[in-house]
Amino acid sequence: MTPSETSIGEMLARAHKPATLVFITTYKCTASCRSCCFGCTPKHPLNSDSGKIKKIIDAAVERFPSLKLAVFTGGECFLLGKDLNKAITHAKSRGLLTRCVTNGYWAVTPEIATKRLKELRDAGLTEINFSAGFAHQEFVPSESVLNGALSAAKMGMLALLSVENNASADNGGEALKKHPLTQRFLKEHPDKAKFFKVMDTVWVGKDNTAFADVKSKPCETILDSLVVTPDHRLKSCCGLTVNTIPEMDMGPLTADNLGRLHADQFDDFLKIWLKVDGPEGIITHIKKSRSGLKIPKFTHPCQACKFLYSSLEIKKYLLENFQEKVSDVLFRFSAAKEISKQVNNLIGYGA
Secondary structure, three states: OOOOOHHHHHHHHHHOOOOEEEEEOOOEOOOOOOOOOOOOEOOOOOOOOHHHHHHHHHHHHHHOOOOOEEEEEOOOHHHHOHHHHHHHHHHHHOOOEEEEEEOOOOOOOHHHHHHHHHHHHHHOOOEEEEEEEOOHHHOOOHHHHHHHHHHHHHOOOEEEEEEEEOOOOOOHHHHHHHOHHHHHHHHHOHHHHHHEEEEEEEOOOOOOOOOOOOOOOOOOOOOOEEEEOOOOEEEOOOOOOHHHOHHHEEEEOOOOOHHHHHHHHHHOHHHHHHHHHHHHHHHHHHHHHOOOOOOOOOOOHHHHHHHHHHOHHHHHHHHHHOHHHHHHHHHHHHHHHHHHHHHHHHHOOOO
Protein backbone atom coordinates (compact mmCIF):
# COMPACT_ATOMS: atom_id res chain seq x y z
CA MET A 1 0.00 0.00 0.00
CA THR A 2 2.85 2.36 -0.78
CA PRO A 3 3.45 4.40 -3.93
CA SER A 4 5.97 2.79 -6.25
CA GLU A 5 8.17 5.90 -6.07
CA THR A 6 9.21 6.74 -2.50
CA SER A 7 10.37 10.15 -3.71
CA ILE A 8 6.71 10.97 -4.34
CA GLY A 9 6.01 10.41 -0.67
CA GLU A 10 8.91 12.66 0.29
CA MET A 11 7.68 15.34 -2.11
CA LEU A 12 4.16 15.18 -0.72
CA ALA A 13 5.47 15.44 2.84
CA ARG A 14 7.36 18.61 1.97
CA ALA A 15 4.24 20.14 0.40
CA HIS A 16 1.69 18.99 2.97
CA LYS A 17 2.51 20.43 6.36
CA PRO A 18 0.56 19.77 9.59
CA ALA A 19 -1.59 22.49 11.17
CA THR A 20 -2.26 20.98 14.60
CA LEU A 21 -0.05 19.56 17.34
CA VAL A 22 -1.98 17.19 19.61
CA PHE A 23 -0.73 15.92 22.95
CA ILE A 24 -2.56 12.94 24.42
CA THR A 25 -1.01 13.97 27.71
CA THR A 26 -2.03 10.92 29.75
CA TYR A 27 -4.29 7.87 29.69
CA LYS A 28 -5.19 8.48 33.34
CA CYS A 29 -8.72 9.78 33.79
CA THR A 30 -11.14 10.46 36.62
CA ALA A 31 -13.78 8.46 34.73
CA SER A 32 -13.98 4.87 33.48
CA CYS A 33 -16.35 5.29 30.56
CA ARG A 34 -17.60 2.10 28.98
CA SER A 35 -15.72 1.31 25.78
CA CYS A 36 -13.49 4.39 26.09
CA CYS A 37 -11.59 4.68 22.82
CA PHE A 38 -8.23 4.90 24.62
CA GLY A 39 -9.14 2.66 27.55
CA CYS A 40 -8.63 5.51 30.02
CA THR A 41 -9.30 4.90 33.74
CA PRO A 42 -8.08 6.22 37.11
CA LYS A 43 -5.81 3.15 37.33
CA HIS A 44 -3.40 4.41 34.66
CA PRO A 45 -0.26 6.25 35.83
CA LEU A 46 -0.18 9.96 35.08
CA ASN A 47 2.91 9.37 32.94
CA SER A 48 3.29 12.93 31.66
CA ASP A 49 6.53 14.88 31.30
CA SER A 50 6.14 18.65 30.85
CA GLY A 51 9.83 18.98 29.98
CA LYS A 52 9.49 16.60 27.03
CA ILE A 53 6.27 18.30 25.96
CA LYS A 54 8.12 21.64 25.78
CA LYS A 55 10.95 20.10 23.75
CA ILE A 56 8.49 18.58 21.28
CA ILE A 57 6.67 21.92 20.96
CA ASP A 58 9.99 23.62 20.17
CA ALA A 59 10.99 20.99 17.63
CA ALA A 60 7.57 20.95 15.99
CA VAL A 61 7.31 24.73 15.60
CA GLU A 62 10.84 24.99 14.21
CA ARG A 63 10.27 22.12 11.79
CA PHE A 64 6.71 23.08 10.81
CA PRO A 65 5.96 26.83 10.77
CA SER A 66 2.53 25.78 9.45
CA LEU A 67 1.44 24.77 12.96
CA LYS A 68 -1.30 27.00 14.35
CA LEU A 69 -2.85 25.10 17.26
CA ALA A 70 -1.69 22.95 20.19
CA VAL A 71 -4.28 20.64 21.73
CA PHE A 72 -3.93 19.05 25.17
CA THR A 73 -6.21 16.08 25.74
CA GLY A 74 -6.22 12.69 27.44
CA GLY A 75 -7.32 10.85 29.41
CA GLU A 76 -7.89 13.88 31.56
CA CYS A 77 -5.35 16.62 30.93
CA PHE A 78 -6.46 18.65 34.00
CA LEU A 79 -4.84 15.99 36.18
CA LEU A 80 -1.50 17.51 35.12
CA GLY A 81 -2.20 20.49 37.40
CA LYS A 82 0.40 23.26 37.11
CA ASP A 83 2.28 21.29 34.46
CA LEU A 84 -0.67 21.89 32.15
CA ASN A 85 -0.32 25.64 32.75
CA LYS A 86 3.38 25.44 31.89
CA ALA A 87 2.74 23.52 28.67
CA ILE A 88 0.08 26.01 27.57
CA THR A 89 2.33 28.96 28.37
CA HIS A 90 5.14 27.43 26.34
CA ALA A 91 2.87 26.75 23.37
CA LYS A 92 1.65 30.34 23.48
CA SER A 93 5.23 31.62 23.63
CA ARG A 94 5.87 29.77 20.36
CA GLY A 95 2.93 31.50 18.67
CA LEU A 96 0.35 28.72 18.94
CA LEU A 97 -3.30 28.93 19.84
CA THR A 98 -4.21 26.40 22.54
CA ARG A 99 -7.10 24.11 23.36
CA CYS A 100 -7.81 21.73 26.25
CA VAL A 101 -10.18 18.76 26.14
CA THR A 102 -11.61 17.77 29.53
CA ASN A 103 -14.55 16.00 31.16
CA GLY A 104 -15.04 18.94 33.56
CA TYR A 105 -14.66 16.92 36.78
CA TRP A 106 -12.80 19.83 38.40
CA ALA A 107 -15.59 22.42 37.93
CA VAL A 108 -17.57 21.40 41.02
CA THR A 109 -18.79 24.98 41.62
CA PRO A 110 -18.87 28.10 39.43
CA GLU A 111 -16.33 29.74 41.75
CA ILE A 112 -13.84 26.87 41.50
CA ALA A 113 -14.34 26.68 37.75
CA THR A 114 -13.74 30.40 37.29
CA LYS A 115 -10.59 30.37 39.42
CA ARG A 116 -9.05 27.48 37.46
CA LEU A 117 -10.01 28.90 34.10
CA LYS A 118 -8.53 32.31 34.92
CA GLU A 119 -5.22 30.58 35.67
CA LEU A 120 -5.34 28.82 32.31
CA ARG A 121 -6.44 31.93 30.44
CA ASP A 122 -3.53 33.83 31.94
CA ALA A 123 -1.27 30.96 30.91
CA GLY A 124 -2.49 31.31 27.32
CA LEU A 125 -5.49 29.01 26.89
CA THR A 126 -7.71 30.19 24.04
CA GLU A 127 -10.34 27.43 23.79
CA ILE A 128 -11.75 24.60 25.91
CA ASN A 129 -13.73 21.52 24.90
CA PHE A 130 -15.82 19.43 27.28
CA SER A 131 -16.60 15.75 26.69
CA ALA A 132 -20.11 15.04 27.94
CA GLY A 133 -23.10 12.77 27.41
CA PHE A 134 -24.64 9.62 28.81
CA ALA A 135 -21.34 7.76 29.28
CA HIS A 136 -19.37 10.62 30.82
CA GLN A 137 -22.20 11.70 33.09
CA GLU A 138 -22.02 8.38 34.92
CA PHE A 139 -18.89 9.84 36.49
CA VAL A 140 -19.17 13.63 36.12
CA PRO A 141 -22.39 15.53 36.96
CA SER A 142 -23.86 17.65 34.19
CA GLU A 143 -23.67 20.60 36.58
CA SER A 144 -19.86 20.34 36.71
CA VAL A 145 -19.63 20.29 32.92
CA LEU A 146 -21.86 23.33 32.67
CA ASN A 147 -20.05 25.14 35.50
CA GLY A 148 -16.86 24.82 33.48
CA ALA A 149 -18.28 25.61 30.05
CA LEU A 150 -20.42 28.55 31.14
CA SER A 151 -17.64 30.06 33.26
CA ALA A 152 -15.35 29.91 30.22
CA ALA A 153 -17.98 31.54 28.02
CA LYS A 154 -18.48 34.35 30.54
CA MET A 155 -14.74 35.09 30.20
CA GLY A 156 -15.05 35.28 26.43
CA MET A 157 -13.32 31.93 25.93
CA LEU A 158 -14.83 29.57 23.36
CA ALA A 159 -16.35 26.57 25.17
CA LEU A 160 -17.53 23.59 23.14
CA LEU A 161 -19.56 20.74 24.64
CA SER A 162 -19.16 17.52 22.66
CA VAL A 163 -22.10 15.37 23.74
CA GLU A 164 -22.21 11.67 22.90
CA ASN A 165 -25.52 9.96 22.20
CA ASN A 166 -26.55 6.38 21.57
CA ALA A 167 -29.55 4.83 19.85
CA SER A 168 -31.73 4.66 22.96
CA ALA A 169 -30.59 7.86 24.71
CA ASP A 170 -32.39 11.18 24.56
CA ASN A 171 -30.69 14.03 22.74
CA GLY A 172 -28.01 14.87 25.32
CA GLY A 173 -27.02 18.15 23.73
CA GLU A 174 -30.57 19.44 23.76
CA ALA A 175 -30.92 18.44 27.42
CA LEU A 176 -27.84 20.47 28.35
CA LYS A 177 -29.11 23.45 26.39
CA LYS A 178 -32.37 23.32 28.36
CA HIS A 179 -30.66 22.86 31.73
CA PRO A 180 -31.53 25.62 34.23
CA LEU A 181 -27.86 26.66 34.47
CA THR A 182 -27.70 27.17 30.71
CA GLN A 183 -31.01 29.02 30.58
CA ARG A 184 -29.92 31.37 33.35
CA PHE A 185 -26.62 32.04 31.57
CA LEU A 186 -28.39 32.87 28.30
CA LYS A 187 -30.76 35.21 30.11
CA GLU A 188 -28.12 37.01 32.17
CA HIS A 189 -25.27 37.04 29.61
CA PRO A 190 -26.79 37.18 26.11
CA ASP A 191 -23.67 38.90 24.81
CA LYS A 192 -21.58 35.85 25.78
CA ALA A 193 -23.85 33.23 24.20
CA LYS A 194 -21.67 33.12 21.08
CA PHE A 195 -18.85 31.59 23.15
CA PHE A 196 -20.99 28.61 24.27
CA LYS A 197 -21.39 25.83 21.69
CA VAL A 198 -22.98 22.38 21.91
CA MET A 199 -22.27 19.61 19.41
CA ASP A 200 -24.04 16.25 19.44
CA THR A 201 -21.84 13.31 18.49
CA VAL A 202 -22.24 9.56 18.10
CA TRP A 203 -21.02 7.30 20.88
CA VAL A 204 -18.70 4.59 19.60
CA GLY A 205 -18.74 1.52 21.82
CA LYS A 206 -18.43 -2.23 21.52
CA ASP A 207 -22.16 -2.78 21.92
CA ASN A 208 -23.57 0.30 20.20
CA THR A 209 -26.26 0.02 17.56
CA ALA A 210 -25.86 1.59 14.15
CA PHE A 211 -28.45 4.36 14.11
CA ALA A 212 -26.85 7.17 12.13
CA ASP A 213 -25.99 7.10 8.46
CA VAL A 214 -22.24 7.59 8.16
CA LYS A 215 -21.72 9.78 5.12
CA SER A 216 -18.59 9.45 3.06
CA LYS A 217 -16.24 12.38 3.48
CA PRO A 218 -12.47 12.97 3.60
CA CYS A 219 -10.71 12.32 6.90
CA GLU A 220 -10.10 15.71 8.50
CA THR A 221 -7.30 14.80 10.89
CA ILE A 222 -5.03 12.31 9.16
CA LEU A 223 -1.75 13.84 7.93
CA ASP A 224 -2.87 17.28 9.19
CA SER A 225 -2.10 16.61 12.85
CA LEU A 226 1.03 15.64 14.74
CA VAL A 227 -0.35 13.40 17.49
CA VAL A 228 1.93 12.63 20.45
CA THR A 229 1.02 9.87 22.93
CA PRO A 230 1.88 9.81 26.67
CA ASP A 231 4.82 7.49 25.93
CA HIS A 232 6.00 9.91 23.23
CA ARG A 233 5.14 8.04 20.07
CA LEU A 234 3.88 9.77 16.93
CA LYS A 235 0.46 8.80 15.60
CA SER A 236 -0.94 9.65 12.17
CA CYS A 237 -4.24 10.87 13.59
CA CYS A 238 -6.15 11.28 16.84
CA GLY A 239 -9.18 9.25 15.80
CA LEU A 240 -11.17 7.06 18.17
CA THR A 241 -9.66 3.81 16.87
CA VAL A 242 -6.09 5.01 16.33
CA ASN A 243 -4.61 2.81 19.07
CA THR A 244 -6.10 -0.30 17.45
CA ILE A 245 -4.52 0.32 14.03
CA PRO A 246 -0.79 -0.52 14.06
CA GLU A 247 -0.20 1.34 10.80
CA MET A 248 -1.12 4.61 12.53
CA ASP A 249 1.82 4.28 14.93
CA MET A 250 4.86 5.94 13.36
CA GLY A 251 7.23 5.01 16.21
CA PRO A 252 9.10 6.61 19.12
CA LEU A 253 9.32 10.39 18.80
CA THR A 254 12.27 12.63 19.56
CA ALA A 255 13.02 16.25 18.75
CA ASP A 256 15.48 15.03 16.11
CA ASN A 257 13.32 12.54 14.19
CA LEU A 258 10.02 14.46 14.05
CA GLY A 259 10.48 15.51 10.42
CA ARG A 260 11.39 12.00 9.28
CA LEU A 261 8.45 10.36 11.07
CA HIS A 262 6.08 12.89 9.55
CA ALA A 263 7.48 12.19 6.08
CA ASP A 264 7.26 8.42 6.57
CA GLN A 265 3.47 8.68 6.75
CA PHE A 266 3.32 9.61 3.08
CA ASP A 267 4.82 6.27 2.09
CA ASP A 268 1.46 4.76 3.05
CA PHE A 269 -0.73 5.40 0.03
CA LEU A 270 -3.83 4.40 1.97
CA LYS A 271 -3.38 7.39 4.33
CA ILE A 272 -3.29 9.75 1.37
CA TRP A 273 -6.40 8.10 -0.02
CA LEU A 274 -8.11 8.49 3.37
CA LYS A 275 -7.33 12.20 3.23
CA VAL A 276 -9.06 12.44 -0.13
CA ASP A 277 -12.07 10.11 0.13
CA GLY A 278 -12.31 8.96 3.74
CA PRO A 279 -12.68 5.32 4.80
CA GLU A 280 -16.31 5.00 3.71
CA GLY A 281 -15.47 6.29 0.23
CA ILE A 282 -12.63 3.79 -0.13
CA ILE A 283 -14.83 0.92 1.04
CA THR A 284 -17.55 1.96 -1.40
CA HIS A 285 -15.01 1.90 -4.23
CA ILE A 286 -13.77 -1.57 -3.25
CA LYS A 287 -17.34 -2.84 -2.91
CA LYS A 288 -17.89 -2.17 -6.61
CA SER A 289 -15.24 -4.77 -7.44
CA ARG A 290 -15.94 -7.07 -4.50
CA SER A 291 -19.72 -7.35 -4.41
CA GLY A 292 -19.51 -10.26 -1.99
CA LEU A 293 -17.50 -8.29 0.56
CA LYS A 294 -19.29 -8.31 3.91
CA ILE A 295 -19.25 -4.84 5.42
CA PRO A 296 -20.56 -4.18 8.95
CA LYS A 297 -22.63 -1.13 9.80
CA PHE A 298 -20.70 1.84 11.11
CA THR A 299 -21.84 4.66 13.38
CA HIS A 300 -18.59 6.59 13.05
CA PRO A 301 -15.94 7.02 10.32
CA CYS A 302 -13.22 5.77 12.70
CA GLN A 303 -14.94 2.38 12.82
CA ALA A 304 -14.82 2.24 9.03
CA CYS A 305 -11.12 3.13 9.13
CA LYS A 306 -10.40 0.30 11.58
CA PHE A 307 -12.29 -2.14 9.35
CA LEU A 308 -10.36 -0.89 6.32
CA TYR A 309 -7.00 -1.60 7.96
CA SER A 310 -8.00 -4.89 9.65
CA SER A 311 -9.87 -6.66 6.86
CA LEU A 312 -7.55 -9.22 5.25
CA GLU A 313 -9.73 -9.29 2.14
CA ILE A 314 -9.49 -5.52 1.72
CA LYS A 315 -5.74 -5.54 2.36
CA LYS A 316 -5.28 -8.18 -0.34
CA TYR A 317 -7.40 -6.19 -2.79
CA LEU A 318 -5.51 -2.97 -2.12
CA LEU A 319 -2.11 -4.58 -2.50
CA GLU A 320 -3.13 -5.99 -5.87
CA ASN A 321 -5.05 -3.00 -7.22
CA PHE A 322 -4.00 0.24 -5.55
CA GLN A 323 -1.99 1.31 -8.64
CA GLU A 324 -5.21 2.00 -10.52
CA LYS A 325 -6.07 4.79 -8.06
CA VAL A 326 -2.63 6.36 -7.54
CA SER A 327 -2.82 9.04 -10.25
CA ASP A 328 -6.37 10.05 -9.40
CA VAL A 329 -5.80 10.19 -5.64
CA LEU A 330 -2.48 12.03 -5.85
CA PHE A 331 -3.93 14.60 -8.24
CA ARG A 332 -6.92 15.31 -6.00
CA PHE A 333 -4.75 15.34 -2.89
CA SER A 334 -2.37 17.90 -4.39
CA ALA A 335 -5.21 19.97 -5.86
CA ALA A 336 -7.02 20.13 -2.53
CA LYS A 337 -3.84 21.27 -0.80
CA GLU A 338 -3.21 24.00 -3.37
CA ILE A 339 -6.80 25.26 -3.14
CA SER A 340 -6.56 25.33 0.66
CA LYS A 341 -3.30 27.26 0.43
CA GLN A 342 -4.78 29.86 -1.92
CA VAL A 343 -7.88 30.34 0.26
CA ASN A 344 -5.78 30.69 3.41
CA ASN A 345 -3.58 33.26 1.71
CA LEU A 346 -6.64 35.26 0.68
CA ILE A 347 -7.99 35.41 4.24
CA GLY A 348 -4.59 35.99 5.81
CA TYR A 349 -3.87 32.65 7.48
CA GLY A 350 -0.94 31.65 5.31
CA ALA A 351 -0.30 28.20 3.86
